[in-house]
Amino acid sequence: MxxxxxxxxxxxxxxxxxxxxxxxxxxxxxCVLMSAxxxxxxxxxxxxxYSYFNTPxxxxxxxxxxxxxxxxxxxxxxxxASERGTFDSFNPYARKGVPGALASMNFEQLMTSxxxxxxxxxxxxxxxxxxxxxxxxxxxxxxxxxRFADGSDVKASDVAFxxxxxxxxxxxxxxxxxxxxxxxxxALDEDRVKFTFTDxxxxxxxxxxxxxxxxxxxxxxxxxxxxxxxxxxxQALGTGPYMLDSFKVNERIxxxxxxxxxxxxxxINKGRWNFDTIRVEYFADSNAAFEGFTGGAYTFRVESSSxxxxxxxxxxxxxxxxxxxxxxxxxxxASGQAYVFNMRxxxxxxxxxxxxxxxxxxxxxxxxxxxxGLYERVxxxxxxxxxxxVGEPSAEERALLEPLADLLPDGALGDAIMAPTSGKxxxxxxxxxxxxxxxxxxxxxxxxxxxxxxxQGQTLDIEFxxxxxxFDRVITPYVExxxxxxxxxxxxxxxxxxxxxxxxxxxxDIITDSLALGYEPGGNLEQRFGSKEAAVSVFxxxxxxxxxxxxxxxxxxxxxxxDELVVGVKAxxxxxxxxxxxxxxxxxxxxxxxxYNQFEHPAPLPPYDLGYLDFWWVNADKAAALKSSGVLx
Numbered sequence: 164m165x166x167x168x169x170x171x172x173x174x175x176x177x178x179x180x181x182x183x184x185x186x187x188x189x190x191x192x193x194c195v196l197m198s199a200x201x202x203x204x205x206x207x208x209x210x211x212x213y214s215y216f217n218t219p220x221x222x223x224x225x226x227x228x229x230x231x232x233x234x235x236x237x238x239x240x241x242x243x244a245s246e247r248g249t250f251d252s253f254n255p256y257a258r259k260g261v262p263g264a265l266a267s268m269n270f271e272q273l274m275t276s277x278x279x280x281x282x283x284x285x286x287x288x289x290x291x292x293x294x295x296x297x298x299x300x301x302x303x304x305x306x307x308x309x310r311f312a313d314g315s316d317v318k319a320s321d322v323a324f325x326x327x328x329x330x331x332x333x334x335x336x337x338x339x340x341x342x343x344x345x346x347x348x349x350a351l352d353e354d355r356v357k358f359t360f361t362d363x364x365x366x367x368x369x370x371x372x373x374x375x376x377x378x379x380x381x382x383x384x385x386x387x388x389x390x391x392x393x394x395x396x397x398q399a400l401g402t403g404p405y406m407l408d409s410f411k412v413n414e415r416i417x418x419x420x421x422x423x424x425x426x427x428x429x430x431i432n433k434g435r436w437n438f439d440t441i442r443v444e445y446f447a448d449s450n451a452a453f454e455g456f457t458g459g460a461y462t463f464r465v466e467s468s469s470x471x472x473x474x475x476x477x478x479x480x481x482x483x484x485x486x487x488x489x490x491x492x493x494x495x496x497a498s499g500q501a502y503v504f505n506m507r508x509x510x511x512x513x514x515x516x517x518x519x520x521x522x523x524x525x526x527x528x529x530x531x532x533x534x535x536g537l538y539e540r541v542x543x544x545x546x547x548x549x550x551x552x553v554g555e556p557s558a559e560e561r562a563l564l565e566p567l568a569d570l571l572p573d574g575a576l577g578d579a580i581m582a583p584t585s586g587k588x589x590x591x592x593x594x595x596x597x598x599x600x601x602x603x604x605x606x607x608x609x610x611x612x613x614x615x616x617x618x619q620g621q622t623l624d625i626e627f628x629x630x631x632x633x634f635d636r637v638i639t640p641y642v643e644x645x646x647x648x649x650x651x652x653x654x655x656x657x658x659x660x661x662x663x664x665x666x667x668x669x670x671x672d673i674i675t676d677s678l679a680l681g682y683e684p685g686g687n688l689e690q691r692f693g694s695k696e697a698a699v700s701v702f703x704x705x706x707x708x709x710x711x712x713x714x715x716x717x718x719x720x721x722x723x724x725x726d727e728l729v730v731g732v733k734a735x736x737x738x739x740x741x742x743x744x745x746x747x748x749x750x751x752x753x754x755x756x757x758x759y760n761q762f763e764h765p766a767p768l769p770p771y772d773l774g775y776l777d778f779w780w781v782n783a784d785k786a787a788a789l790k791s792s793g794v795l796x
Contacts, residue, residue, distance in 0.1 A: 209293045213274065213374065214283040215367045216683070216725040221277075221285065221430075230279050230769040231434030231778045237420075239781025241762070242442040242461035244452045246631070247659045249413045249445060252394035256333060258667050258701075260394025261660050263416050264443040265776075267377075269312065269401035273303050273322065274374030275431065278772035281682040284374045285431055288317060288402060294370060300359045301370050302351065310425040311380050312406045319350035324381035332391035336700035340690050344372045365720040368685040378402060402426075404436040416443040434765075437780040449633045459795050462759040463775055468633055472755050473535035480759075485794045487760050490753040494770035497546035497752075499679035501745035502627070505671055507706040510623065514572065514743055515605040519598035520625065520673075521746040523644040525585040530749065532589070533637060538749035542581050544680045544736050547752055550729060552579040552736040559730040563718060564737070570711040572741040580740040582747040589640050590647060599648050607649075615649035625652040628671040630662040667701050676704045678745065680732055688716045692739065705744040712738055759795060761786040 212219035227233040245264045252260030255267045274284035274292075286292065289303035309317035326348040330338055344364040349357045358373040383389075383400035398407045404426070408419040418441045426432050444461045446452035453471055456464050457478045466472045480486040502524070504511040511517055526540050543551040555578055556564060564576055574580050585591035599609075607615040607623050615623045625645065627638050638654045645652035657665070665671055678691065689695060690702040693716055697708040715735040722728035754773045764779045789795045 207293050207295050209291055211291055212283060212285045213292060213370050214280075215371070216282055216728070217280075219283045219285070220280050226430050227433035228277055228279070228431065228435075228778075230765055230767075232765050232780070233434040235434045235437050235778070235780040236783065237437050237780075238439050238783060239437075239761070239786055240440040240442060241438045241463050241776065241779070241781070242444060243463050243776075244455060244461045245443050245445050246447075246449050246452045246633075247445070248447050248630075249659065250416075251412065251660070252396065253398045253407065253410075254389075254391070254393065254395050256329070257392050257394055258334065259392070261663055262394075263410065265405075265416070265418060265441065266398070268405050268418065268441075269398055269403040269407065270377040270379065271402045271426075272374065273376050273378065277431075278769035278774055278777075281771070284371060287426070287429075287431060288378055289374070292370065292374070298360070298366050298369050299362075300357055301373055302355050302357045303373070305354050305356070306426075306429075307354075308425045309402060310423075311383075311400050311402050312421055313380075313400060314423065315380065315382065316353075317378060317402060318353050318381075319356035320353075321381050322356040322376065322378050323348045323350045324384070325379045326376055328379070328384070328391050334701065336690050336696050336702060339696050339699065340686050341372065343689075344368055344686060365685065367722065368720060372686065404432075405441060408440065414445055416445075417441075418443075435778050437778070438776075441776060449631065456757070459759070462795070463762065464757045465773070465775075466755040466757060469534040469537040470636075472537065476757060480794060481757075483794075485760055485789060485792075486757055488757045490755055491768060491773065492770075493752050493754050493773070495772070496548040496550070496679055496682060497541055497543075497750035498677035499544050499546065500541060500675065500677045500748045500750065502673050502748065503676045503678070503705045504673055504744050504746075505669060505704070505706055506708075506744055507669055508672060511672070511744075513605045515601040516607070516623075517743045519601040519605070519648075520645065520650070521743060522583050522594040522598040522601075523591075523648065523650075524641050524746050525589055525591055525594075525644065526582065526747075526749065527585050528587060528589050528591075529637060529640070531587070533640075534749065537755075538751050540582050541747040541750050542740070543579070544678060544739050545732060546679070546750060548682065550680065550682065550732045550736065552733040552740070554578055556734070556737065557730070559726075560734045560737070563715065563731065563734045567711045567714055570709075570714075571738060572711075572743075575711075575738045575741040579737055580743070590644050595644070595648050602648070602650075609649045613649055614651055622651045623649070624672075625650055626672045627652070627654045628662065628665060628674050629654070629656050630659045632656060634675065666704075669706070673746075674704060675748070678704070680736065683728060684732065685720050688719060688735075692716065707739075707742070707744060709738075709742065712742075759789060761789055761795075 211223045250261050250263035252262050253266045255262040271288050273287065273289040275287040276284055288305060288309050290306040291304045292301055294301040305317055305319060311317060344360060346359045346361045351357055360369040380400035389395060402425065404420060404424045405418040406421050408417040410416040420436060420439050444455060446455055449468060453475060455461060476488050481488060504517050506512055530536055530538055545551045556576060564571065583594060585594055602615055606617050610616050642652045642654055690700045692703060692707040692712050694708040694713050697703050697706050715731060715738060719728060719731035719735060722731055761781055762779050763782050
């Protein structure tokens with residue numbers, strides 16, 4: 164069934180009340196001392212941007228981001244693929260349902276980040292922020308032009324409503340984490356909303372957390388009776404540049420650029436959001452998706468399969484120059500992708516079992532035989548960044564770690580733990596002997612049938628849970644290696660909805676997840692690795708609950724300088740690696756992309772984002788040539 168939601172827009176012939184208020188505010192500000200990045204009154208700071216550690220790169224009068232083309236042409240369509248098979252919801256914030264691709268793209272935050280800075284937030288829905296020196300509260304003044312997609316005003320009451328909605332109906336782990344930082348949200352008037360912070364929350368996280376708040380329409384929720392914790396095939400009303408145009412379940416989703424998008428002329432948005440439409444085509448699996456790309460069913464592909472990248476890009480459109488295949492620099496921190504043990508299961512609470520299973524994954528053989536040598540091994544939770552722990556701990560790291568010595572896992576105070584290495588054969592006998600000895604010591608003895616059992620006679624059963632057939636050829640040899648040492652391992656590939664259900668219910672042994680720490684981690688660490696939320700947080704896939712980790716998370720959250728933060732993150736990286744609750748996978752410092760020769764991008768790209776849906780654009784002449792030649796319809 165084809166479904167097309169409608170959106171209306173309103174124009175304002177007369178100056179909007181907020182514009183008049185903004186002018187009045189500028190006049191009254193004449194008696195306030197202006198600093199380089201804000202207006203400083205006797206006891207508060209008013210500014211357009213916020214960074215706890217750094218000076219924002221862009222001043223209050225910046226005209227556009229340096230990495231965009233401010234004159235990028237508007238128009239055309241980009242078509243991408245989803246390999247998740249299907250979707251049944253446009254609510255990405257509920258546990259129920261499988262959300263459609265890009266389902267959250269119509270929501271904007273009070274503040275936003277850029278692709279060329281770390282740790283700085285700039286006003287988006289909020290034109291400015293005001294806060295006292297102790298940052299016990301912050302007031303956001305909404306941009307006078309801010310509108311929802313239907314043309315209605317964004318009000319401070321919408322901000323407060325959205326926060327309270329997430330506190331009442333959002334994911335438990337989100338509610339728990341945010342409630343420890345934000346005490347309350349109050350609409351002071353139509354344009355100003357005040358966030359008050361808890362006394363015990365780290366100062367560094369307060370304004371950043373508040374600024375990351377998205378804003379939904381209170382009126383829409385009241386009119387529809389929708390809930391945040393229920394799946395639905397309708398998008399809530401947001402303010403973003405794109406809105407849902409149409410969809411067909413199992414086949415496609417189309418988003419269209421809102422011609423009346425309120426923020427199109429903001430300096431932060433110049434040269435961005437250039438496509439008229441973004442279309443997502445759905446495919447059953449990666450093989451079907453690749454075939455769809457070769458036939459022109461979609462136009463932009465970020466290639467995740469090393470095999471396809473190395474062997475399959477030899478179709479006619481490549482030879483004719485109609486499709487560009489290229490590698491672009493990626494300066495961002497690696498994703499920390501790994502096989503993750505669910506330590507909520509008793510069998511994985513023994514580090515010897517985890518270490519033994521990790522020894523049987525032969526990365527070196529996999530990279531050569533399966534990945535065509537395209538990857539590097541992930542060792543660190545901050546791989547490919549200055550935050551990676553290397554060699555022995557520095558004096559500063561030791562000052563954090565040594566008081567925790569009695570709590571630390573073996574190896575945390577020595578050289579940073581590296582992923583095990585293997586030989587060129589799939590089954591590495593040396594590692595197999597080490598793994599077998601570890602399992603013997605852990606009480607998993609080999610029986611007459613060659614399978615390992617504990618004292619209760621239970622076999623060591625391990626299920627690798629996945630929904631992607633792409634991983635079959637990688638996991639299958641790993642399973643074979645484990646079975647050779649008596650582990651009853653198996654691969655279980657389920658459909659997407661089953662995977663999501665089991666993932667949220669913690670009903671898995673081993674899954675693939677990405678656990679990178681990020682550049683300036685804070686409260687997210689408690690959600691991902693903290694004991695307080697280990698029982699409920701869907702972000703803590705391994706179920707980490709460790710006192711040394713908790714202590715280092717507190718240290719990082721309360722870091723007062725960037726140097727203190729870096730030392731804390733490196734120390735945490737050491738401890739997480741020593742706990743061995745992951746089997747590190749692989750990464751590459753390049754984007755491997757292929758696209759039909761109608762797209763262009765700024766050069767060079769910013770260091771932290773490929774940005775193909777953000778600041779790329781369509782060359783109309785090239786697009787017309789592809790269509791006239793019959794390459795694209």
